[in-house]
Amino acid sequence: HLDRIAEVDGGLGAFLHVAGEQALVSAKEVDGALTAGEAPVSPLAGVPLALKDIFTTTDMPTTCASKVLENWVAPYDATLTSKLRAAGIPILGKTNLDEFAMGSSTENSAYGPTRNPWDTTRVPGGSGGGSAAALASRQAPLAIGTDTGGSIRQPAALTATVGTKPTYGTVSRFGLVACASSLDQGGPCGRTVLDTALLHEVIAGHDPRDSTSIDAPVRPVVAAAREGAGGNLRGVKVGVVKELHSDSYQPGVLSSFDAAVAQLTELGAEVVEVSCPNFEYALAAYYLILPSEVSSNLARFDAMRYGLRIDEGDMSADQVMAATRAAGFGPEVKRRIMIGTYALSAGYYDAYYGQALKVRTLISRDFDRAYEKVDVLVSPTSPFTAWKLGEKVGDPLAMYLSDLCTLPTNLAGHCAMSVPSGLSADDGLPVGLQIMAPALADERLYRVGAAFE
Ligand code: GLN
Numbered sequence: 475h476l477d478r479i480a481e482v483d484g485g486l487g488a489f490l491h492v493a494g495e496q497a498l499v500s501a502k503e504v505d506g507a508l509t510a511g512e513a514p515v516s517p518l519a520g521v522p523l524a525l526k527d528i529f530t531t532t533d534m535p536t537t538c539a540s541k542v543l544e545n546w547v548a549p550y551d552a553t554l555t556s557k558l559r560a561a562g563i564p565i566l567g568k569t570n571l572d573e574f575a576m577g578s579s580t581e582n583s584a585y586g587p588t589r590n591p592w593d594t595t596r597v598p599g600g601s602g603g604g605s606a607a608a609l610a611s612r613q614a615p616l617a618i619g620t621d622t623g624g625s626i627r628q629p630a631a632l633t634a635t636v637g638t639k640p641t642y643g644t645v646s647r648f649g650l651v652a653c654a655s656s657l658d659q660g661g662p663c664g665r666t667v668l669d670t671a672l673l674h675e676v677i678a679g680h681d682p683r684d685s686t687s688i689d690a691p692v693r694p695v696v697a698a699a700r701e702g703a704g705g706n707l708r709g710v711k712v713g714v715v716k717e718l719h720s721d722s723y724q725p726g727v728l729s730s731f732d733a734a735v736a737q738l739t740e741l742g743a744e745v746v747e748v749s750c751p752n753f754e755y756a757l758a759a760y761y762l763i764l765p766s767e768v769s770s771n772l773a774r775f776d777a778m779r780y781g782l783r784i785d786e787g788d789m790s791a792d793q794v795m796a797a798t799r800a801a802g803f804g805p806e807v808k809r810r811i812m813i814g815t816y817a818l819s820a821g822y823y824d825a826y827y828g829q830a831l832k833v834r835t836l837i838s839r840d841f842d843r844a845y846e847k848v849d850v851l852v853s854p855t856s857p858f859t860a861w862k863l864g865e866k867v868g869d870p871l872a873m874y875l876s877d878l879c880t881l882p883t884n885l886a887g888h889c890a891m892s893v894p895s896g897l898s899a900d901d902g903l904p905v906g907l908q909i910m911a912p913a914l915a916d917e918r919l920y921r922v923g924a925a926f927e
Contacts, residue, residue, distance in 0.1 A: 475522050475566055475613060475614055475615070476492070476494045476497065476498075476566065478611075478612055478613050479492055479566065479567070479613045482591075482611050482613065483611075483613060485589065485594060486588060486589050486591060486594065486607050486611055486613075487570055487585075487586055487587060487588045487589060487604075487607075488524070488569055488570060488588050488598075488603075488604045488605075488607040488608040488611065488613060489524070489566075489567045489568065489569055489570065489604065489608065489613070490527050490535075490537060490539065490567075490568050490569065490570050490583075490585055490604070491527065491534050491535055491537075491567050491568040492566065492567035493533065493534045493565060493566065493567045493568075494566075494567075496533055496534070496564075496565065497522055497564040497565060497566050497567075498564070500559070500562070500563075500564040500565070501520055501522070501564045503562070504519045504520040504562045504564075505520070507519075507562075508520075514562065515560065515561060515562045516560075516561035516562055516563075516676055517672050518561055518562070518563050518616070518672055518673065518676060519561060519562030519563070520562055520563075520564070521563060521564075521615060521616060522563070522564040522565070522566045522614060522615065522616070523558060523563050523564070523565055523566065523614060523615075523616040523617060523618065523673075524565075524566050524567060524568075524569045524604070524605055524608040524609070524613065524614035524616070524617040524618070525555070525558070525565050525566075525567070525568055525569065525605075525617070525618050526568070526569050526571055526602055526604065526605050526617070526618050526619050526620055526660075527539060527568035527569055527570065527571060527604070528571060528574070528575055528620055528650060528651045528653075529552040529554055529555050529618065529620075529649055529650055529651075529660065530548035530550060530551060530552045530555065530649040530650075530651070531547075531548065531551060531552070531555050531565070531568070532547065532548060532549065532550060532551050533547075534547070534565075534567070534568055535547055535568070536548050536568070536651065537568075537584075537585070538571070538573065538574045538575070538651050539570055539571045539572065539573045539574070539582070539583035539584055539585055540573045540574055540584055540802065540803065540804070540807070541584045541782060541801065541802045541803075541804075542775045542780075542781050542782045542798070542799075542802030542803060543775075543780060543781040543782070544584075544781065544782060545781075546780055546781045548649070550649065551649060552646070552648060552649020552650055553646035553648040553649055553681045553683060553684070554618065554645065554646060554649065554650065554660050554677050555649060557676055557677050557679070558618075558676065558677070561676045563616070563676070566608075566613070566614055569588075569602070569604030569605045569607075569608055569617065570583050570585065570586075570587075570588045570603060570604030571583060571600065571601045571602055571603065571604055571605075571625075572600045572601035572603075572625075572806070573803070573804045573806065573807050574651065574653050574768070574772065574807055575601040575602075575620055575622055575625055575653040575658075576601065576653060576768070576806050576807055576810055577600045577601050577806055577873070578599060578600045578601070578624070578625075578628060578873050578874070578876045578877060579597035579598075579599065579600045579603065579861075579863075579866065579867075579873065579876075580597060580598055580599070580600040580601065580602075580603025580604060580629075581597060581600070581863065581864075581867055582600070582601075582804055582805075582806045582807075584804055587603075587863060588603040588604045588607045589607065589863070590603075590607065590610075590632060590633060590860045591607055591610045591611035591633065592610065592633065592634070592860065592903060592904060593860065593903065595862055595863060596860040596861060596862055596863065596903070597632070597860055597861060597862075597863055598610075598629055598632055598633050598860065599628045599629030599630075599631065599632035599633065599856070599860065599876075600625060600628070600629060601620075601622075601625040601629075602617075602619035602620065602621075602625045602626055602629045602637075602663070603629050605617035605618065605619045605629070605663050606619070606629035606630055606632070606633040606635055606637070606663065607629075607633060609633065609635045609663060609664065609665055610633035610634060610635055610665075615664070615665065615669065616662070616663070616664050616669060616673050617662075617663040617664070618660060618661070618662065618663065618673075618677070619637055619660070619661055619662075619663050620650060620653075620658055620659065620660050620661070621637075621639035621658075621659050621660075621661055621880075621884065622653050622654050622657045622658045622659075622764065622884060623657065623760055623764065623877045623880060623881045623884050624639075624855075624856075624876075624877045624879075624880025624881060624884070626638065626639050626661045626663060626892075627639060627855050627880050627890060627891070627892035627906065627908060628855060628856050628876060628877065628880055628892070628906075630663060630855070630892040630893075630894075630906055631854075631855035631856045631892045631894075631904065631905065631906025631908075632856065632859065632860040632903075632904060632906070633860075633904060634894040634897075634904035634906075635663060635664070635665055635894065636663065636664050636665065636666060636667055636669070636670045636891065636892065636893055636894070636923070636927070637661065637662070637663040637664075637670070637891065637892050638661045638662055638663075638670055638674060638889065638890070638891040638916070638919060638920075639659055639661050639880075639883060639884070639889060639890050639891070640659055640660075640661050640662075640674060640678060640889050640916055641659075641688070641693075641887065641888060641889040641913045641914050641915075641916055642656075642657075642659050642686070642884075642887035642888075642913070643659075643684075643686050643687055643688035643887070644659075644678050644679075644687075644688055644690070644692075644693070644889075644914070644916070645659055645660045645661060645677050645678050645679075646660075646679070646681035646683065646684045646687055647659070647660070647684045647686065647687075648681055648683040648684045652767075652771040653764070653767075653768060653771065654763065654764040654767035654768055654771070655686070655767055655771060656686075656763070656767060657760075657763070657764060657767070657884045657885070659884075660677065661674070661677075662674045662676075662677060666927065667699050667702070667703075667891075667893060667920055667923040667924040667927050668696070668699045668700070668703065668924060670699075670891075670920075671695040671696045671698070671699035671920045671924075672696055674693075674695045674696075674916070674920075675692055675695060675696055678692045678693070679692050688914070690914060693914065693915075693916040693917045694917050695916055695917050695919075695920045696920075697917070698917035698918070698919075698920040698921040698924070699920040699921070699923070699924040700924070701921055701924075702920060702921035702922060702923065702924030702925040702926075703924045703925070704925070705741055705925050706741065706742055706925065707738060707741040707742045707743035707921075707922065707925050708742035708743075709742075710742070710743045710744070710849050710850070710918075710921070710922060711743070711744050711746065711847065711848040711849045711850075712735075712738050712743045712744065712745045712746070712848060712849070712850055712851075712852055712922070713745075713746055713747070713748035713844055713847065713848035713850070713851045713852070714735060714745060714746070714747050714748065714851075714852055714853070715748060715749075715750050715753065715844070715851050715852070715853050716747055716748065716749045716750075717749065717750050717751065717753040717754055718750075718753060718853035718854070718878070718879045719731070719853065719854075720857070722857065723854060723857040723858065724857065724858045724859060724898065724900055725899070725900060726859065726898030726899045726900030726901065726905065727854050727856070727857060727858060727859065727898060727900075727905050728854070729899055730854070730895050730896050730897075730898060730899075730905040730907075731852075731853070731854045731895065731905070731907065733895075733896065734852070734895045734896075734907045734926065735852065737926060738852070738922070738925075738926065741925050741926070743922070746847065746848065748844045748847060748848060748851065750837075750840035750841065750843075750844055750851075750882070751840065752833065752836040752837045752839075752840045753837060753840060753882050755833045755836070755837070756833075756837055756878075756881040756882045756885055757874060757875070757877065757878060757881060758830070758833070759829075759830040759831075759833035759834055759837070759885060760830075760877070760881045760884070760885060761813070761874060762813075762817050762826050762827060762829075762830035763827070763830050763831070763834065763885070764810065764814075765810040765811070765813040765814030765817060766814040766817050766818050766827050766830075767814070768807075768810045768811060768814050769810070769811045769812075769813075769814030769815045769818065770814070770818070772803075772807065772811055775798075775799065775802065775803075776795050776798075776799075777794050777795050777797075777798035777799070778791075778794075778795075781802070782798050782801065782802040783798055784797040784798045784801055784802075785797075806870070809870065817830075834885045834886075837882050837885050837886055838885070838886040838887075840882075841882070841886050841888060841910075841912070845912045849911070849915075849918055850909050850910060850911050850918050850919070850922050851909075851910040851911075852907060852908060852909055852910070853879045853908045853910070854879055854895075854905065854906070854907070854908065855879060855880065855892040855905075855906030855907065855908040856876050856879065856880075856906060857875065857876065857878055857879065858876065859898050859900070859901055859903035859904065859905060860903050860904070879908055880908065882910075883910050886913075887913055888910060888911065888912055888913050889910070889911050889912075889913065889915070889916045889919060890908055890909060890910040890911070890919065891908070891909050891919040891920070891923050892906040892907065892908050892909075893906065893907050893909065893923045893926055893927050894906060894907075894927065895907035895926075907926065909922050909923055909926075
């Protein structure tokens with residue numbers, strides 16, 4: 475994999491940092507233990523992985539693709555990082571992302587974009603475009619992403635890989651640099667549903683160091699993936715969300731989705747249409763809640779504690795802070811800090827943030843009603859396939875539309891997966907099928923995903 479990275483990553487930009495020596499040391503430890511006759515520490519011992527550069531690591535930089543954290547090395551490992559190490563998984567390096575995970579194309583990275591291996595003039599999706607491109611270009615067999623509004627699932631769809639956003643609270647956020655704390659969730663990415671399930675079980679689990687971590691057993695996703703691989707979905711009820719199927723989606727995405735639904739029916743699933751009327755407000759609610767949390771979370775980059783510090787000598791603390799933040803944050807991050815600060819300000823709080831929270835509750839209720847009737851919900855993962863680099867950078871609203879189908883799951887704290895659903899008849903580019911399930915029912919995603927793939 476290190477050879478492959480050296481060969482192809484110059485043209486793709488999936489990695490921000492490659493940790494070849496450390497990865498080899500960790501792989502040799504696994505070899506040594508196996509040669510000495512010890513049992514492997516996990517089913518994935520020795521299988522290398524690409525880590526999104528938003529999880530802290532003590533032996534390599536954590537930049538969040540921001541100038542504000544250039545060359546910053548964390549004093550502690552994220553819980554997820556520690557779990558990978560304990561499972562004998564060598565970390566190949568840190569992957570590119572939109573700055574602080576804000577974006578849908580990986581073009582908002584301060585270190586340059588990642589390109590889609592299917593067509594290098596196109597984006598790999600975002601914010602986890604680096605992890606998805608590393609998988610699709612065979613630079614890594616496993617990767618880690620984070621999903622705040624779709625950043626695992628949408629890049630998976632645009633690169634024909636698999637990605638899961640686990641139930642909120644089931645994968646520790648300790649050491650995951652916060653974007654929007656009530657939405658962020660780390661999760662597994664792979665090229666097959668079973669690989670993804672194996673990684674899911676390694677990284678999930680209760681963590682007392684994360685106050686929103688759920689104290690519940692890890693869901694049996696590997697067993698579910700094995701069961702699903704038999705291709706039998708009899709007894710499974712699948713709901714097609716009416717509101718996530720629109721004429722504004724690309725025709726090739728819609729025809730791939732219709733074929734996927736026909737395939738689920740052939741596998742024995744009972745497919746019905748369900749309505750979630752409040753999903754149409756998810757985008758508006760998300761783009762108030764997320765910036766509000768961002769404006770609060772990113773206040774920690776104050777030029778005093780971490781990373782970049784611009785101090786021309788005769789400056790006051792306020793001036794140092796302002797100069798550092800002006801130089802350190804990119805335009806999308808600044809946009810969201812300003813929107814969030816406005817939405818939380820006295821006089822506007824109820825009108826914006828308060829209203830958005832109410833919509834969030836209505837969306838959860840739509841899900842609850844739907845799950846009274848069905849086991850899983852399905853939709854296209856993204857309304858469109860990979861677009862050209864630069865095509866949407868000047869139009870944030872057009873960019874935000876790519877999250878239409880993935881956002882409701884984050885707002886409800888549920889789980890969802892994207893699995894490859896063939897190539898679009900429009901342009902020959904990958905399309906993803908999104909499978910959604912209630913909180914703490916992640917195994918349903920894997921059963922249906924494995925049967926479908
Ligand atoms: N694309 C969405 C956004 O820009 C989702 C980001 C994410 O999931 N980290 O906020």
